[in-house]
Amino acid sequence: MKPAAIACLRCRAGLPQTAVHTPAPVPCPACGAMTLTAVYPALFRPPTAASAGELLATEEEAGCFYHPRKKAATACELCGRFLCALCDVDFNGRHLCPGCIERGAKKEQLPTLDNHRMLYDGTALALAVLPVFLCVFVTFITAPMAIYVAVRYWNAPGSLVRRTQKLRFVFAILLSVAQLVVWAAIVARSLL
Amino acid sequence: MATTSHNYTRLAGTRGGIHSLWLAGDHLLLLSNHSFSEEYRRFFFRDIQQISVAKTQGATIVNIVLCALILLLAGAIPFVEVWQGLGVWIALALLFLLPNLLKGPSCICELRTAVQTVNLKPLRRLRRAQRVIAQLRPLIETAQGGPATAEMIASGQIAPQAPAPAAAATVPRPVRHCRGRIHLVLFWLCLADLPLTILAYLNQSGWFTALSMIQLAASVGFAIAAIVQQQNSDLPSPLKRIPIIVLISAGFFFAASMGYVFVFLVAGHLPPDQHAAWRGDPVTLVMSVISTTVNVACGLAGLVLRERYRSTAAMPPPAPTGPPGKPQ
Numbered sequence: 001m002k003p004a005a006i007a008c009l010r011c012r013a014g015l016p017q018t019a020v021h022t023p024a025p026v027p028c029p030a031c032g033a034m035t036l037t038a039v040y041p042a043l044f045r046p047p048t049a050a051s052a053g054e055l056l057a058t059e060e061e062a063g064c065f066y067h068p069r070k071k072a073a074t075a076c077e078l079c080g081r082f083l084c085a086l087c088d089v090d091f092n093g094r095h096l097c098p099g100c101i102e103r104g105a106k107k108e109q110l111p112t113l114d115n116h117r118m119l120y121d122g123t124a125l126a127l128a129v130l131p132v133f134l135c136v137f138v139t140f141i142t143a144p145m146a147i148y149v150a151v152r153y154w155n156a157p158g159s160l161v162r163r164t165q166k167l168r169f170v171f172a173i174l175l176s177v178a179q180l181v182v183w184a185a186i187v188a189r190s191l192l
Numbered sequence: 193m194a195t196t197s198h199n200y201t202r203l204a205g206t207r208g209g210i211h212s213l214w215l216a217g218d219h220l221l222l223l224s225n226h227s228f229s230e231e232y233r234r235f236f237f238r239d240i241q242q243i244s245v246a247k248t249q250g251a252t253i254v255n256i257v258l259c260a261l262i263l264l265l266a267g268a269i270p271f272v273e274v275w276q277g278l279g280v281w282i283a284l285a286l287l288f289l290l291p292n293l294l295k296g297p298s299c300i301c302e303l304r305t306a307v308q309t310v311n312l313k314p315l316r317r318l319r320r321a322q323r324v325i326a327q328l329r330p331l332i333e334t335a336q337g338g339p340a341t342a343e344m345i346a347s348g349q350i351a352p353q354a355p356a357p358a359a360a361a362t363v364p365r366p367v368r369h370c371r372g373r374i375h376l377v378l379f380w381l382c383l384a385d386l387p388l389t390i391l392a393y394l395n396q397s398g399w400f401t402a403l404s405m406i407q408l409a410a411s412v413g414f415a416i417a418a419i420v421q422q423q424n425s426d427l428p429s430p431l432k433r434i435p436i437i438v439l440i441s442a443g444f445f446f447a448a449s450m451g452y453v454f455v456f457l458v459a460g461h462l463p464p465d466q467h468a469a470w471r472g473d474p475v476t477l478v479m480s481v482i483s484t485t486v487n488v489a490c491g492l493a494g495l496v497l498r499e500r501y502r503s504t505a506a507m508p509p510p511a512p513t514g515p516p517g518k519p520q
């Protein structure tokens with residue numbers, strides 16, 4: 001595969017060395033676009049060849065759990081199974097087996113594999129707040145929905161970066177209860 | 193080492209915005225907010241090869257357009273009776289122009305690793321991108337054992353980037369069949385807006401106004417229900433967009449109506465009476481016509497798309513060719 005050059009973001013032409021790591025944007029020699037480029041040692045690191053694992057030389061040597069004829073190179077840090085070089089997965093500096101990674105992803109035990117989360121706190125808050133501004137007449141439907149979502153998913157994991165999940169649930173519940181109280185008062189008044 | 197939650201520092205992107213960039217101890221987190229769900233992509237410092245930024249003309253174009261709009265509106269003030277309305281629009285335009293000027297020129301930013309090149313959408317301003325790169329540089333160089341030396345750069349021996357994988361290695365979300373019954377009710381409610389609007393125009397009774405309000409409330413409720421029901425369903429994308437359009441247009445025209453009433457109150461006049469408005473006030477008439485047109489268009493398009501989807505879903509699968517039991 002042909003090595004790539006440090007390329008301009010707009011025209012993909014190669015940039016000279018003087019255009020790299022500049023304190024301010026400099027014009028690209030080809031298209032004139034003001035560019036700022038920062039490169040790091042990983043760009044020049046040759047790709048490491050993956051190892052398929054060594055075969056067992058003698059019967060006394062420990063073998064891989066998944067490939068019994070291959071020599072064990074390390075042990076999984078979660079389950080302790082012996083792993084050959086092929087099965088050994090470098091997971092953020094830890095040596096894990098594919099089975100533990102798959103189980104960790106399914107049971108949400110490995111946070112760095114967590115790449116999608118439902119925001120039930122946002123859903124409950126939207127159900128409680130939005131109808132008040134869009135059309136207040138639907139609040140007698142959306143208020144109970146907001147309370148259900150808040151209670152049902154109270155312990156569900158929230159956003160990775162936001163810390164106000166419980167606060168949003170509480171606000172949604174309070175606002176929804178207030179809406180239902182108002183509806184009850186309207187109905188009671190019309191009946192009396 | 194796995195990072196626990198709540199250890200992130202925001203680098204770029206606004207709270208509640210669609211894309212944002214966060215900094216953790218050993219990686220960058222690119223967050224995509226889809227209102228009721230979030231998606232995450234992590235870039236570990238030891239894997240980052242290059243970060244590139246290029247200035248664009250987007251912010252400059254927006255500034256020019258907003259300035260032209262402000263000048264146009266300001267020039268029209270002497271010729272308009274109710275100038276307060278124009279004043280509100282000029283203030284709104286200034287509200288967008290001033291922050292755009294303060295934020296500075298726009299840019300695009302890409303991050304490269306050994307297997308991908310990703311557009312960092314939260315870094316849309318040149319000054320912010322420069323600050324973030326300066327902040328990340330010591331962290332990345334520490335993770336990679338030092339900076340890229342002049343000899344490395346001069347050698348030009350750059351590691352080739354791996355070709356993009358054929359399919360994304362993500363677990364597909366289960367798709368369920370949806371009959372679209374809530375959508376059907378919503379589309380008929382949208383079509384009902386036309387006769388109700390005509391009747392309200394011809395007959396000045398308050399009952400038709402009340403019916404219109406009920407129709408609006410029901411449309412909003414069914415639009416929300418349709419949006420919730422169509423998540424992860426097999427409904428076609430154009431059909432899924434219609435409840436969203438109905439909801440947005442209802443919110444927009446509601447806000448526009450409130451804004452129009454507010455303008456009259458600020459000016460010290462009473463807002464036009466709903467019943468007399470059709471004949472006397474062109475603004476409410478135009479808003480009603482546009483709103484009804486949007487509703488009818490959504491209703492018709494929705495019914496057609498839903499019928500097309502149902503007929504496609506009801507078609508039997510193609511029969512296998514050749515006699516049974518014989519290999520093909």
